[in-house]
Amino acid sequence: MLDQFLQFVSRNQLCSQSDSTLLTVSGGIDSIVMLYLFREAGFNISVAHANFQLRGDESDGDQQFVTEVCKAFNIPFFTRRFNTEEYAWENSLSIQLAAREMRYAWFKELADAKKFDHIATAHHFDDTMETILLNLIRGSGVDGFSGVPIKNGRIIRPLMFASRKQVEKYADVHGIVWREDESNHSDNYQRNYIRHHVMPHLREMNPSLESTWRNGYDKVNQEISIILRASEKWKTEYVREFQGRTLVSKTALDEYPGNPAMLWRFIRNFGFNFDQACDILRAVHGQPGKRFTSPTHLLVLDRTDIIIIEKKNEWNEVIVNGATGAYYMGPWSLAFHSVSETEPSDSHLNNSQDTAILDASNVSLPLTWRKWKAGDFFFPLGLGHRKKLSDFLVDEKLSVADKELVTVVESNGNIVWVSGLRIDDRFKITTATTKRIRLEISRL
Template sequence: MKDKKLLVAISGGMDSVVLTHLLHGLGYAISLAHCNFQLRDQASDLDEKFVVSLGEKLQIPKYTIQFDTVKYCKKNKVSTQIGARELRYTWFSELLALHGLDYVVTAHHANDNLETFLINLTRGTGLDGLSGIPALNGNIVRPLLFFSREQIKNYALSYDLSWREDASNTDTKYLRNKIRHTIIPILQEMNPSMLQSFTKSLYFIEQSKQIIKDRIEEVEPSIISRNADSISFKISALKKLSDPSAYLYQFLKGYGFKEWNDVYNLMNATTGKFLKTKSHTLLKDRDFLLLLPTHKLYSNDSQVFKITESDVVVEEPIRLMVKNVQKLASLSKNTIYVDKNLLNYPLSIRKWSDGDYFFPKGMLGKKRSISI
């Protein structure tokens, strides 16, 4: 790892100062990156000055940036915490590319991990949310994750390190702070070894996740087929599993779906029913669920949708209702009549192509179809 160039995310607080001191003392090639979110008036500017001064003292590269966080969050309709996270990690990625750096290193520790676990637990989550913060996630490394806040503070005091205190960390209007200052002390009173017990539980959760991963890899070939633009899930194979909805969740959890009951019900829906996230669409297509990027679904001129003889209602790409009738009813511009005996199923719905034509009732000969 010492041959890698590291970008240390530093707020100026105790944890990030200790991380900087450790890595610098061990001879790592580090640079400092500090985000001024302009949320605490003069205190935010003093944090920035502290980091700049530390970089100069250690004679290492330092990068700072100021964000109009309030404006960004309002524009993108996200919370302050989410907005700040999006801003800083986007900037970190830019710094890595611009300066040829290898990893972003953050100062998350064991107490942060416990707080994140409890936050996810209160909001409802699967095993991934209960796994806490990963020590390694792509090019993000968290080397202090196995140390407690108390251990880190003891280190800072023993080396007489200076740091900046963030007054907002004591404000219990924020959920994380409420858990930190209200809930965790009660848990530690009940079990003084709470942090160690939690770390052990994380290990068992990771073991369970690996078992699930192994099982998913085992059944995937009989259920999933992939091509360049889409993934198809064979519904009949899914329904043979012990709990189809649980497997479907594992297959689809990374695509942004939230209303899982609607996802599960799609297996029994009519052809053409679909659900969308910001990035993907899940479409019921006869005996399959098709997952494809939403932009592909609506921009691919060659996309073909099939109608089987058993389909009564079609939702995608246009809404159609198919009925058998014995005689013509009153004519309407929204209704067409075709001779069922001349139809060859499955029928196809696609965009207009050059050369398409049809034979209108009451007219002689054929007529070119037009794009609508």
């Protein structure tokens, strides 16, 4: 098994003997066998053990066991205790997800602090088979059939060449002692149910299940690599970033007419689901302005593009009290400056897109900075008469997504500036202006 281990590590370029590798060791058979293999191969290793305090004395016993193994082998050792149940409750997570989040965050923190090149977990091929079945049950897309990745950034899984039986045989032959987690025998977890009840039936149907599955697994991953290359090419041709938003050209959907898969592969990164991708595909050539929301983003069908912007919840109006400095709302920062009389009074300064120069004698402090709303009106600079702000935004040819981000600055209930677009004519500077106020808006 050692030869297979070394060949697998080398073939997949997981790590070298001189690299600094952090092994994540629970004390169970899989992680202890991984430790023994790395040690026998002469790799430069350290060990991290997470104590989730879920099994009382048993959890403490695991920690003590791993501590003693590392001490006996003179291996650098790190451990941390987690209040898993409290974290799960505070973040509305299952115990399993909470433990996963906390341990991976700690492993990364530890690797950053101690400059480890790799973080090794003890997943083997049985784990990937179980993961694929779970993903299938949960309605995963094709990516779910790739199972547990062999390498993901710094995280490596050097036992993925081995089955559970191979791991058990290696431990038996070498007289390796490990700690048994009694929760592994419970069917309360979906993975355990699959392991105890589904996999045995599949092995009855196919005694060579592991080797047959591995052949299919390799084929699927090769096909997924083709899909990923096609996806990257699609993104390069049709997706662009502009002023804090993501734009997808509507012509991108002509590449796969009637098929929402490529669109979903992209927009799921923003929290949108497959059903929404289907709805978007049906609506994309209809009237512009239709919108879709995910927990984190807004998607708008514009004239030529699909526009995706992050939802910002901090849109409460802001009082600008006249103190020089920056104020914040949503994705915006607003800088306030009181300008001295010695600065130039050229009226063209009023027309700067991101800057407004106002006649301070006409402005009453404090100012109110807020999102625009239906019914707003102002006197656009140079127009000479009142205009509804909604009509002004149409004339400016703003997309629905852009309109979502428009803010205004008010003085005594009068709009002095449609931020980033136009000041109100009543507050412009003139040759008679002696003191000015300068406002500057920028995206965070």
